[in-house]
Amino acid sequence: MLTRPNRWYLKYAHIIAYNIIFWYCSVMTNFDPTNPIFVSTHLDDVVLSCAYYVGEHPGTQVATVMAGAPDIELDDWSARTTGHLRAQDALRVRTAEDNAAMEALGAVPTRLDLWDLPYLNGQPRDPDTVYRALATSLPSEVESIVGPLGLTHPDHRVVSDACIRLARDLGLALYLYADLPYGHTYPRNITDRLAELAVRGLRLTQLDPVKSAVDKPAVCDLYATQMDELRGSFKTFDASLSAPEQYWRVQ
Ligand SMILES: [Zn+2]
Numbered sequence: 001m002l003t004r005p006n007r008w009y010l011k012y013a014h015i016i017a018y019n020i021i022f023w024y025c026s027v028m029t030n031f032d033p034t035n036p037i038f039v040s041t042h043l044d045d046v047v048l049s050c051a052y053y054v055g056e057h058p059g060t061q062v063a064t065v066m067a068g069a070p071d072i073e074l075d076d077w078s079a080r081t082t083g084h085l086r087a088q089d090a091l092r093v094r095t096a097e098d099n100a101a102m103e104a105l106g107a108v109p110t111r112l113d114l115w116d117l118p119y120l121n122g123q124p125r126d127p128d129t130v131y132r133a134l135a136t137s138l139p140s141e142v143e144s145i146v147g148p149l150g151l152t153h154p155d156h157r158v159v160s161d162a163c164i165r166l167a168r169d170l171g172l173a174l175y176l177y178a179d180l181p182y183g184h185t186y187p188r189n190i191t192d193r194l195a196e197l198a199v200r201g202l203r204l205t206q207l208d209p210v211k212s213a214v215d216k217p218a219v220c221d222l223y224a225t226q227m228d229e230l231r232g233s234f235k236t237f238d239a240s241l242s243a244p245e246q247y248w249r250v251q
Helices: 011-028 045-054 077-082 087-105 127-137 155-168 187-199 217-222 225-232 236-242
Strands: 036-040 059-065 107-113 144-148 171-175 204-206 247-250
Touching: 036 045, 036 171, 045 059, 045 144, 045 171, 045 217, 059 155, 077 087, 077 225, 087 107, 087 217, 127 155, 144 155, 155 171, 217 236, 225 236
Parallel strands: 036 059, 036 144, 059 107, 144 171
Antiparallel strands: 171 247, 204 247
């Protein structure tokens, strides 16, 4: 008669797994930047990605990089979502929505005058321009930069790289956040980007995930013109708003 091996440990696999995860989480450290500035690529990225943290820390500074527009008409994302073909009219609508979201979170916005990618008319983005714009706008009291990990969207990557370079050049603490909804819908993009940064010699430590009592879906709804298009573009969009936020310390 065949006897089955006594794999007793399978019976307790879930308990073992839970304890390994609990141990791993218990050695992670809190996301607790000193005098930070959060860097947003577009007029909604920090709210989509960091509202649970920012809303719990009133007075947090948020700098949005691509917050300018040329005096042209263009049928792009902003035109479709806002109903305004003229770029500066569309920008006005999106800035008003961002002001409402910043106010709801108690955050302090600053906006750089760089143009969104569609307005560049196919010209490549100059990384030095982004770096210089960020460097000249940085308040002197800032001690930490919290930038995007730089997922999927080419402008998110350029802004992420500018944050990495700026923190190194100025000797500031650097943290990166998972760009949402990109990182939630396409988790493979997170692992690819982490691997790329590791090859570049950066050491990234994942910190405790952040979730708070902030009503993040309600704050995101303040970007009223953006919600339908975002839901249509990202299949896990709503789930990404209730997921814990992810941050890394970079050294
Ligand atoms: Zn964006």
